Amino acid sequence: MATLLRGVLRPLRAFRSRPRPAADVPLRATSHGAGLLYPEHIPTSPLQKALLAAGSAGMALYDPYRHDMVAVLGETTGCRTLKVLRDQMRRDPEGAQILQERPRISLSTLDLGKLRSLPEGSLGREYLRFLDVNRVSPDTRAPTRFVDDEELAYVIQRYREVHDMLHTLLGMPTNILGEIVVKWFEAVQTGLPMCILSALFGPIQLSAQSLQALVSKLIPWAVQNARRAPCVLNLYYERRWEQPLKALRQELSITGPPMHIQGPA
């Protein structure tokens, strides 16, 4: 009899209201599309952004292979700079078109067969060669999560996808030295705090020899080219696959690298 009574009471208890969190605890009510500005968006408070920035900077220094940390650092520190970049893109006709059409560079949007069939020396062919030689793929870029504006989220996503293009334009491999050179170029071009921090602190891990080569030749070359070239985010790369790389470099006033850097081990 007692077990029967208990059985009756048990389901009633199961439906008792769950303890609700305090009013100031952020609820995840927004995670089902209600308050999200774009699919991968994670809304964060200023404290969380600050902690993320500090944590990701530390982790990126500690473990340079954590590319996602560099990405998070860029997202959390780039608010003001992204706005400046976005306005710059709006003023340029090609950039404005990019903002409107929002093209994406990923394996699903690239026609690899067509790119492979392009003549040697064209942007598309050289880009593909860069991907093959360095064994990277455009799909390894993490999606933007912590930017609280949908257009700015696209801008930073575009910046990340253009990063590979820069490797091709500058002729830099994807090892640490090559990445640092590209970061110096980007730091001068975009002014993103993440680029500046990477450019300044990245070389800490290098050997004395590489550091010497970096400081004496590569950095001055990268900075000079970055100053001369127009904003690289304004180029509609998807429409320029057939353009010969040399011609594009001339258009952007980018000279060849001052020394050959060994590819990634």
Added chain:
Amino acid sequence: MAAPRSWALWSFCCRGWSRVLPGCRLPGLRSSRPRGPLGARPLSQEKRATETHFGFETVSEEEKGGKVYQVFESVARKYDVMNDMMSLGIHRVWKDLLLWKMRPFPGTQLLDVAGGTGDIAFRFLNYVQAQHQRKEKRQLRAQQNLSWEEIAKKYQNEEDSLGGSHVMVCDINKEMLKIGKQKARAQGYKAGLAWILGDAEELPFDDDKFDVYTIAFGIRNVTHIDRALQEAHRVLKPGGRFLCLEFSQVNNPLVSRLYDVYSFQVIPVLGEVIAGDWKSYQYLVESIRQFPSQEEFKEMIEDAGFQKVTYENLTSGIVAIHSGFKL
């Protein structure tokens, strides 16, 4: 009481019903539900009944198991590191306290459910080994005159250093078990340890098998907590003990505010920076808020048939150890 055959038929119908309505086991439930004009249950109520919480999200019950599995699959490798980071190492003290409360003696058969990476199991083995060694020393001191055969046996080291104790680690997640086995190999735990893949709601063991059943930081991830408690009651021997270490409701308002800020602001950030996984740790802190309070959980344990149910708050109620006996 109805005749046995019709009772069996009735409970058979209810079992089918209970898949739709969580926590419903007996016919008495019907009277407690609000009824529509024709006496039939409105459809919306049925739909709502198959939903449950996944953190602060609402998901269907079938979904929850899969989602929880994915969470633990992705956190498995960094699970121990993250525990240390998030609790600043205090989780080790909590687990030690659980063992001290248990006070196992050599010969205890322990079932550690949701014990994935083996923290409780290893502590248990250390404890009973230390106990056994102490007992041996006492015995040696008592009997100074041993025969040659006994001395030879001691040198051959054929004795079981655990005194017959055994721990079965059961977890639903293969990744967590894999990490646990790697840890065991690395730390040299071999004897008295077994790893089983199993569901807390449907344990792959016979009735009355274990002396102690523990579940540390696992029961809040179970879809049907009451079923897990009933299974615990089933597999324990009469006289066996149920111990649950779980996050609970904080009783101090100041600590509660600090804890909330820390949970919601810092922990997901830690998860992102260290493990590269924001969402799993967001789920973690939300699932803690969704778990019943100490008193409510105590009542649920009593409902499953346990007696002498008590709980002890640790760290102002951030964590609580619930204990019950099958008598």
